Amino acid sequence: MARVNLRAAFMSGLASSVTAQQVFTNRVDEVAAFERSVESLARTLDEAEVSPVMDRAQGRRNVLTLYGVGGIGKSTLSQELERRLLADAAAGGRDDVVTVRVDLAEDGACDIESLLLRLRAGLGQLGSRWQGFDLALASYWARAHPGEALQDFLDASPALRRASRSIGLGDQITQTVQEVDPAGLGGLAGLAHRAALATYRAVRDRVREGRLLADCELFAELVEADADYETLSYFPYLLAWDLDRLPPRGRPARRPTVCVFLDTFEVVNGHADRTVERLVQRCAYLMPNVLFVITGRNRVDWADAGTGSELDFTGPQCWPNLHYRNDTVEPRQHLVGYLSDSDADSYLREALTRDGEPAMPAEVRRRIIEGGQGLPLYLDLSVSHFAALLARGGQPSPADFGGSFTAVATRSIRDLPREERDLVRTAALTDWVGADLLRAGQPGASYGSVARFLRRPFLTRDDACAMPYALHAALRHAIGEADRTLPDGWSERDREEVAARLLGWLGRRIGPSDGRVTIAQVLESGLKLSAAHGVFEDWMARATQRLVDAGQWTDLGAGLAAERTGFAPDRADRAGLAAERTGTPEYQAVRAAIRGVQLRRTGRAAEAVELLGAAAEGVRRGSATAQLLRIHLAHALRNHGDYTEAAEIYRTLVGGEFDTAARYWLCDFDYLNGRFGTALGSLREQRSHGPEDEGERLRLIGHIWRVNARFEEASVVYTEAIELARREDLAAAEAKALANLAQTACWAGDTTAVADAAARARDLLDLVPNPVELVKIRSAEAVAHAVAGDAAAAVAAVGGTRRLADGIGYRGGHNLADVARILIDVLGDDRDGARRTRAELDARTRRSGGNTYWVPIVTSWIEGVPKAAEHDLRVDWVDGPAESLGRWAAVAARG
Structure with missing residues (x-):
């Protein structure tokens, strides 16, 4: 309320004695509860025999919850509590009182x-x-x-x-x-x-x-x-x-006081997916020496017995003060009620004054109080309407006030000039706005109209945000309702068209040099618009891919949860009647792509295939969004071991948004199926788009030389890839090339060279984890031990390879383990065991549609080169089957 009423002076437009005052209606009970909570936590910490930070089994008594319907003044109350705490500390000469404020509705x-x-920055004081x-x-x-x-x-x-x-x-x-x-x-x-x-x-x-x-x-x-x-x-x-x-600090010596204010908590609680709430809850539980002041629409259920496994710390033993039966011990949960009639009257008397006296007549105040039933936001809008009537030279009467919240919102809109009515409707479509975004939504609006609108009292401002202005969520919802009764009200089609313009502006805001934080925040805003208004642009698919390419991205789930907005003034909280729209198929597809990447990169490739395969329904074929789904489905299929189906998808993507990636993976498919000449020819013709692409190209060339037993050429190419990665500071690429170098050196039985490359790769994989490369390294160690004659170490390494592969769902890892196992058996003269493992290898590689060249390679060890050359005539050996397989046969002979 304070910010709103400070700006009410702009509504009057009069050089008169009518003055807008900053007013905080003193919620005595809540303020006292906060003060007692600060004192209680300090006492709890002082009296504890063992610090609750160390004793994590102690129940937590560090959360004060203030909850209630939208528009009740929770955010203002939270801000006032923080202001008073800091003011009292300053007055007492204390420099050990710090606060951190986080509005969970902000992007990111x-x-x-x-x-x-942000917590660390606050404590840094x-x-x-x-x-x-x-x-x-x-x-x-x-x-x-x-x-x-x-x-x-x-x-x-x-x-x-x-x-x-x-x-x-x-x-x-x-x-x-x-x-x-x-x-x-x-x-x-x-x-x-x-x-x-x-x-x-x-x-x-x-x-x-x-x-x-x-x-x-x-x-x-x-x-x-x-x-x-x-x-x-x-x-x-x-x-x-x-x-x-x-x-x-101080005299008497006392511990610092730290308060964290978490506002708009409904963004993370009260939804089916409580992932983000679980992370936030951990903050509160693991910081028992900090007071968390939570404001939101919903009561926190952490102390309830039936919360289940959605959250980590639940039940009355974890949060004894948050249990619904506790109504005395602070800090605890408080329902923030509506203002009493006397408090509401005090607010209206002080909000606008003339020569120190209330500008609003008693009859007008009574009418507003009857209509508002104690809702602070209702009072704010009524004050704004009164100031607007004065600005037009009128004398406000009781008949100009009262009615439902929607009626008050309608009057507030009607008070505005036509251009500004469209601007307020535009602002109601999204969380935060700025001058540029408003002009994108209303390109015909003048700069002066936008400037005047941004001074209106119903807008709050946070200069820390790139788009610093916002309407209260309840007002945003009410504007949509009010529009239905206005002669120039917007239809749903009008809203969609403006939302589409806003979405286009957000897409243009992303530049080639923007980092992942900026991209993630803009993408989150765009996806919210898409979900709420059924609009979509393909830049969201491209932005998603940029985040994927960066290897990390902000978790978008919480920010896209359904907004519970609006207000019904009968004190029944009907704020959340508007359910989240399902969004367009494209919107759902982008969300599925994000989730699919998460599943694939955590070893759940089968789930990723199922999710991505079902997400394309209704998405326009050939669009960037359709291609985003397709390429990640292909990647998931590869991880799952289905190379053939993945290759079919990559072929459809040649010439599209992901042409370079598709061509590369098709070369990889040729390599996996023994079409070495075809793959080499394509790789030599390919033009890399950067050092990352060039590193991948070099490595794939190295793979071809390696499986043709041209180990020196492979080592040279892998070394070139390593040097490129080091020069460009690409740790992930360097780790891959080092793992490949180990896979090459192992065939000479050079355990020292393998150990050196493996150690360097593992050091880098500490920095950029990639479990697939760890599987490759372990298999290389198995081969090196086998060729060097250490069968026990080789067998142990084969077992380690299989365990690592199973742990991440990497079926290709078993191919590598099979090859090493066959070599161990051949060198140990167990030909029958080698044949059994070869049969398993043959069946697996045929099912997957890749790595089939390994069967003729191991056959050269078991039965000699002539038999091996006859096994699979489709393999296009670089130097012909006799020479290439002859080199492989020499590996076993050396052992």
Whole structure:
């Protein structure tokens, strides 16, 4: 309410004595509950025999929940509580009271990386040393964001940029890292792959040696764990651990007070998918020395017995104060009610004054109070309407007020000039707007109209956002209802056309140099428009692919949850009657593509195939979105071991959006099926679009030389690929080429060379995890041990290869294990065992439509070159079957 009423002066347009006042209707009970919660948490921490940070079994008493219907003033209450806390601290000379505010409705606010960095920025006001968190973050960042500087990420989001720059967050973290690894300082600032890897290794090695934070339980586990969101969601424990060790300040000495305000919590709770809520809940549970103040529409059910496995920490034993039976002990849950008639009258008396007296007559105030039934947003709009009537020179009467919330919204719209009526309707279509976006939606609107509209009192403003203006969600919904009664109201078709223009502007906003954070935020806004208004543009498919190519992207699920908007003034919360639309088939297809990539990259290729295969219904054939689905379906089929069907899809994509990728994978299919001459010819003609493409091309050429037993040529090409990757700082590509080099050296039985390449590859795979490459490395070690005569080590490595392959659903890994097993049996003179394994290899490769050349290769070991040459005449050996298979036969002879 404070922001709205400060701007009410712009509505009057009069150089008169009527003044708009900033008014906060004092919710005495809620304010007192907050003050008691701060005191109670401090007392709980002081009296605890063992810090709850360390004793994770202790029930948590650090969450205050303020919930109620939309428009009730929860956000304003939250802001006022923060203001009072900081003001009281300043008045008392305290510098150890800090707050963090996160509106979960902001684009990107639900991204766990951004959330944690905002928490860290807030705590940075208490000092620069947060060793546990900063070192773990540096280790995570080096692996999860190869090539992306932390400072670039901090600057990409307006809210995060404001929070981090206020305390120099990047410098603070860099200084912490420098203390452990001075040489790796550039690894965090610039994040070149090799420097980043040095930073990670330095932290990891010191942890393993017990020389770093040995007294921080689970620090080692968090540093060693996979660099993913699941791991990151436990990092709040490290923030709490660091906070717990800050020395008391002041006289008398006391621990710091930290409050985190999470607003619009309905964005993450109350939905079927509670993934993001689970991550946020971990923050609250793992930081028991921080007070979390949650405001939203729904009561938090964390203490309920029937929550099940959707969340980690549930039940009254975890959250004793949040149980519905607790109505006394703070912090707890409070239903934020409507304003009493006397509070509403106080608000109206103070909102507009003339010479220190209420500008609104008592009869008008009574009429507004009767209609609003205590809803603060209703009062705000009525104040705006009163000011508008004054601006037109009229004398407002009781008849001009009252009625339903929709009627009040209708009057507010009717008060506006025609151009601004269209602008407010445009603003109601999306979460946040700015001048450029409004003009994109209403290209005929003048700059002056847009400027005047942005000063209207019903708009809130947050300068941290790139598009800083927003309508209250309840008002956005009411505007749609109000339009039905206005002579110039928009039809659904009108809304769709404007939404389409907004969507087009968002797409044009993405530039070739934009990073993943910007792309993810714009994509999320676009997908929300698409879901709500049935519009779509193919730039969303291209943006999705850019995020996939980057190897990481912001979790879009929470931001796309159904919005529960609107208000019915009869005190029954009918705010969520508008269900989320299913969106266009293209919208659903993009969501499926995002989910399909997640499934495929976590070893669930079969689920990805099923999801992506069913997602194309209704999508226009040949569109960028259709091609996005198709290429990821083909990738999933390859991972699942169905090369033939994948190749059929790649052929349909030649000449389209993903032409380069499709041609490359078709060359790969030729290679897998022994058409080596065809594959080499195509690869030599291909033009690479960058170092990544060139590295892939070189590696595939190396594969062809390797399976033709031309190991020297293969080593030369792989070495070229390694040098290219090092020169371009492409850690993932270098790791792949090193794994391939190990797969080549192993046939000479050179265990030293294999061990060297494998160790270098594994170091890089710590930075950029790729479990498929680990399977290849382990199979190379099996072959090297077999050729060197160490059968026991070779058998163990074959078992390890199969376990790794099974763990990620990589069927091709069993082909590599079979080849190594056959070599072991041949060298051990177990021809029958070798034949049995060959039969399994033959059946598997025929089913998959790839890697069939391995059968004649192993046959050359079992039965000699002539028999091997007759086995599969379709294999196009580079030098002919006799010479190529003769080289392979020599491998077993050397062993």
